Amino acid sequence: MAMSSNVMRDTFKLPKLPGNSFQEEMARKSYRKRQMMQLETGPKPLDVDRIPVDFEAIKMSAENKAREATMAGTTPGSPTADDTQNTLDRKVLRFTGYFKEGVHESRVESERLRRCVVYYYLEDDTISVSEPREDNSGMPQGCLLKRHQVPRPDDGGFYTFEQLTVGENVFFYGKCFHLCDCDPFTRSFLTGIGVEVAEGETFPRDEYQTVRAKTMARRPRDAEDRHLVAVMEYNYSGKRTVLAPEELRATQQFLLNDRKVLKFGARWDDSAALYGDRRKFTLYYFLADDTIEVTEDLPVNAGRDPFPSFIRRRKVALPTGKRADNPKASLSFRNDPQEHYTDADLSVGATVDVFGRRFFLVSCDAATDKYLQETHGRPPAKTIHTDPPPKQHPKPVPPPYNGFGDEQDSLGSWKNLVLKPPKKNLKQYIENSSLMLKFSMRMYDTDPANEVRRFVLTYYLADDTASIFEPVQRNSGIIGGKFLQRMKVKRSDTGESLKAADLYIGAKIEINNHKFALFATDEKSLNHMEQRSESYDKSSINDVMAKLKAMLQSSHTNLAKAIREADRNGDQHIDYKELNDLFQSLNLDVSEHEILTVLRYLDENRDGSVTFAELLHRALPEGGENEIDLPWETIYGRSQHGDRLESTMQKTELDSFASHNETTAAHTAKFILDRYTSRRALFHNAFRHEADNSPDGKLGALEFCNAINKRLSLAFDSAPLRCLCDRLFPSHLARVDYTEMLRMLQGTSTHPTTLPNIAKKR
Secondary structure, X not given: OOOOHHHHHHHHOOXXXXXXXXXXXXXXXXXXOOOOOOOOOOOOOOOHHHOOOOHHHHHHHHHHHHHHHHHHOOOOOOOOHHHHHHHOOOOXXXXXXEEEEEOOOOOOOOEEEEEEEEEEEOOOOEEXXXXXXXXXXXXXXXXXXXXXXXXXXXOOOEOOHHHOOOOOEEEXXXXXXXXXXXXXXXXXXXXXXXXXXXXOOOOOOOHHHHHHHHHHXXXXXXXHHHHHHHHHHHHOOOOOOOOOXXXXXXXXXXXXXXXXEEEEEEEXXXXXXXXXXXXXXXXXXXXXXXXXXXXXXXXXXXXXXXXXXXXXXXXXXXXXXOOOOOHHHOOOOOOOOOOEOOHHHOOOOOEEEEOOEEEXXXXXXXXXXXXXXXXHOOOOOOOOOOOOOOOOOOOOOOOOOOOOOOHHHHHHHHHOOOOOOOOOOHHHHHHOOOOEEEEEEEEOOOOHHHOOOEEEEEEEOOOOEEEEEEOOOOOOOOOOEEEEEEEOOEEOOOXXXXXXXXOOOOOEEXXXXXXXXXXXXXXXXXXXXXXXXXXXXXXXXXXXXXHHHHHHHEXXXXXXXXXXXXXXXOOOEEEHHHHHHHHHHOOOOOOHHHHHHHHHHHOOOOOOEEEHHHHHHHHOOOOOOOOEOOOHHHHHHHHHHHHHHHHHHHHHHHHHHHHHHHHHHHHHHHHHHHHHHHOHHHHHHHHHHHHHHOOOOOEOHHHHHHHHHHHOOOOOOHHHHHHHHHHHOOHHHOOEOHHHHHHHHHOOOOOOOOHHHHHOOO
């Protein structure tokens, strides 16, 4: 238990000086934290020793208890005196009155009387004031004073029911309220406790209410007002129990056709108006109440505001030749008989006049077409195409190259207002960064003095640029060096950019009005062109041999006889020069590069020549010289078409075989996954045993097959397992560890080749 200050002072015997006094915490021996959250029944016990005594509050509480006991009709010592709070619960005194409010700048009134109700709550002596709301008053009404104890303006105390007297004035926060009357309960309660209550007063009428009553009395009611009052009194009196025939018919139509809508595609031709256009709409006809709604189908970037509906859902009157009026804009209550559009008036090809706008119906959906056929016997609807043909905008022709900078840069200034550098092909640059083609060239059809000049053309495959260098030749009188710096070259003869496919031995090109003939190349360029023969047709041995075969088979060329006669030295061999002269003498379209391709393919000992027998045997392995009486171009074209057809058939067979293998692998994976779900522990043990016995501690196709067939005894054939292993263990993932194998079985591996993924491709 904590010691008091007196006990501490007597215990420690310290003088009362600054720094020698201590708090009670110094004498505590237990610092345990008390339990604060406890479940207790009944009132909470108070620590009376720690609460200061307020004798004034005790005196006032005794006076209030005596007064409440007096109001309840008991004596302070009676048994019911403690239940006064419960006795006065929900007992409220109600007084009616008014207060005056000044009105400035008005000729009709100088002040206004505002009625209010004062509530006095007996249980806690609180007061609230509210003002009844009046329609179209133009003033904020309702709660004027929230419920609380209101102080009196004289002595600072609070108002009690003894100060609220009928016929007297009370002041709440400077505002004067005059109490005119009270309700029967208040009068009975006050009379019962001996308080005299005066008779009630009538509310005075202010000047504005008097003038307003006279004005309303002089205003005669017309027939429409009397009819409206009669209809409203009849409808709200509870006497009406039978629907009118029109209402009964509308109810039956709603119950029968609710949520049934006819949908039509419509067009409105507004092109005659200024800035008008042919606009597309959708017209909805609701069978439940014969109403029509029109929405606009706006194209992308139409420039119009996207309103939810062009014409809101409503009944649309049939055109009568008069000006179309909006019935909702009329102030009359007369119901003029009008005919409205019905479903019988709507069909594809019909015109609907909606407030002067003529909508032409061009299409409908399948449900609408079926309804019109079954209900009105219409023929099947056909869509009417009213859209004009699209305008053909001619593409602008690029201007000619102006000679400044690169051609792509000049073209970019024409395409874009803001200049942007041309995009580079990074993939081509990375793959061919160190590759180039080199050819030796000479000039032709020029000044004879230039025939001795030689040039080296270097074509850079990384960015399709070229440069020309002229080697120095002694005693030629021409200074060699750079003839053309590295840049993108445009051919003068064709007007197109120089490409790698245009370069081969025997080709003739024109650059900057200089005519060049290519006559030699290096070994590196030849190897590159032969390795990528799909891009260089002159280096494709298949195409060249097919052309040579067609020439030998054609009886129009006599190529085989000419080859035998071309042996000038009689050694049964033919070299590059003899074969080139032969093709030129026969005027056959065979370039020097193609001749070089054939010799490089057939010349096994690399002596630069081949035998006649070897050439004829390779070109015509089955014989048949000069057997076809057709030009060699026709024979060559047919052979190329047959090769493409055969290649397509082989590709189709390979695709079919691959699809069969993929289906087989999917079924095998699905079967293994079903067994893995029920025998998970056995699978784990089998793969762990195979991984422990493998040389590198990993699992591959062989270990997988052993675990499936030998350890788990699933008895698969070799073909399904081979198809599954080809997809489960690709070349880059031939062997995996035990943990990764379990992830591949469960489908949680980061690799795409998992069993669940393979099983999904069935």
